[in-house]
Amino acid sequence: MNRFEGQTALITGAGSGIGAATARRLAAEGAHVLVTDIDEDAARKVAADLPAATPLRLDITDRTAVDRLIGGLPALHVLVNNAFVPFVDDPDDNWHRQLHGTLLGAVHCARAALPHLKETRGAIVTIGSVNAEADFGDHAYSAAKAALGSYTRTLAGEAAPHGVRVNQINPGTIATPSWAGREQALATLGARAYPLGRVGTPEDIAAAAAFLASPDAAWITGTTLRVDGGLMAVNRHFREILDGVEDA
Numbered sequence: 411m412n413r414f415e416g417q418t419a420l421i422t423g424a425g426s427g428i429g430a431a432t433a434r435r436l437a438a439e440g441a442h443v444l445v446t447d448i449d450e451d452a453a454r455k456v457a458a459d460l461p462a463a464t465p466l467r468l469d470i471t472d473r474t475a476v477d478r479l480i481g482g483l484p485a486l487h488v489l490v491n492n493a494f495v496p497f498v499d500d501p502d503d504n505w506h507r508q509l510h511g512t513l514l515g516a517v518h519c520a521r522a523a524l525p526h527l528k529e530t531r532g533a534i535v536t537i538g539s540v541n542a543e544a545d546f547g548d549h550a551y552s553a554a555k556a557a558l559g560s561y562t563r564t565l566a567g568e569a570a571p572h573g574v575r576v577n578q579i580n581p582g583t584i585a586t587p588s589w590a591g592r593e594q595a596l597a598t599l600g601a602r603a604y605p606l607g608r609v610g611t612p613e614d615i616a617a618a619a620a621f622l623a624s625p626d627a628a629w630i631t632g633t634t635l636r637v638d639g640g641l642m643a644v645n646r647h648f649r650e651i652l653d654g655v656e657d658a
């Protein structure tokens with residue numbers, strides 16, 4: 411498939427995990443990929459293996475840099491809002507980083523990209539989380555991801571008359587470097603929590619992001635697509651309890 415031939419796609423946090431896999435997928439389908447990350451070396455390593463890619467340093471929390479880089483592009487067809495600001499222990503600091511980084515960073519990227527996307531009738535895909543929908547820990551991260559889901563819907567309404575589509579993916583647990591050192595936890599979660607018997611791969615999310623960004627999703631906007639191996643739809647815990655109870 412060459413769904414992105416002649417198109418430019420910018421991915422934030424593309425030096426690792428889901429962002430890197432999405433960069434590989436969009437490049438394999440013909441896009442020129444702007445591989446952006448706060449870690450420029452990581453962006454460079456990912457871009458080096460792609461047929462047409464440009465590595466760029468971009469900190470999504472730096473609004474001036476976001477406006478300068480995205481605003482200064484000659485054209486843009488796809489924005490994948492993927493980066494998130496990692497957790498810290500101090501609760502006040504964590505709330506600040508999640509709301510001003512994970513949430514507002516993605517908002518600033520979308521606002522900077524919108525004028526280009528109106529020209530190209532392009533698409534935004536934002537990577538949320540199942541944390542937006544249920545309790546999997548971290549209040550601030552969950553609130554930021556839930557707010558991104560709301561922003562996806564309201565921005566979709568504003569952008570639709572211009573032919574721009576805006577969608578979100580809420581992944582379940584994905585085996586990326588953010589889970590480094592927790593391999594046993596991932597294996598156990600895969601076997602016991604996930605109906606499809608495993609946690610996700612970055613490529614599972616990249617495939618969904620490519621779909622939502624492509625003309626195959628031409629009539630899809632304002633939606634949040636769970637890509638979670640059935641986690642949220644199937645209550646395994648409930649079934650196990652019920653199956654374990656013997657009534658007289």
Ligand SMILES: NC(=O)c1ccc[n+]([C@@H]2O[C@H](COP(=O)([O-])OP(=O)(O)OC[C@H]3O[C@@H](n4cnc5c(N)ncnc54)[C@H](O)[C@@H]3O)[C@@H](O)[C@H]2O)c1
Pocket residue numbers: 422423424425426427428429446447448449452468469470471491492493494495496511537538539540580581582583584585586587588589
């Ligand atoms: N891995 C999971 O289990 C999981 C589950 C649900 C949702 N997600 C979401 O998927 C996305 C990617 O997660 P991942 O697991 O691939 O993460 P990752 O840690 O592998 O990669 C994140 C990248 O973001 C970059 N980054 C950090 N701060 C940045 C900033 N201020 N500006 C720009 N880049 C920055 C990092 O340098 C890193 O390269 C995130 O939005 C995350 O919330 C991940």
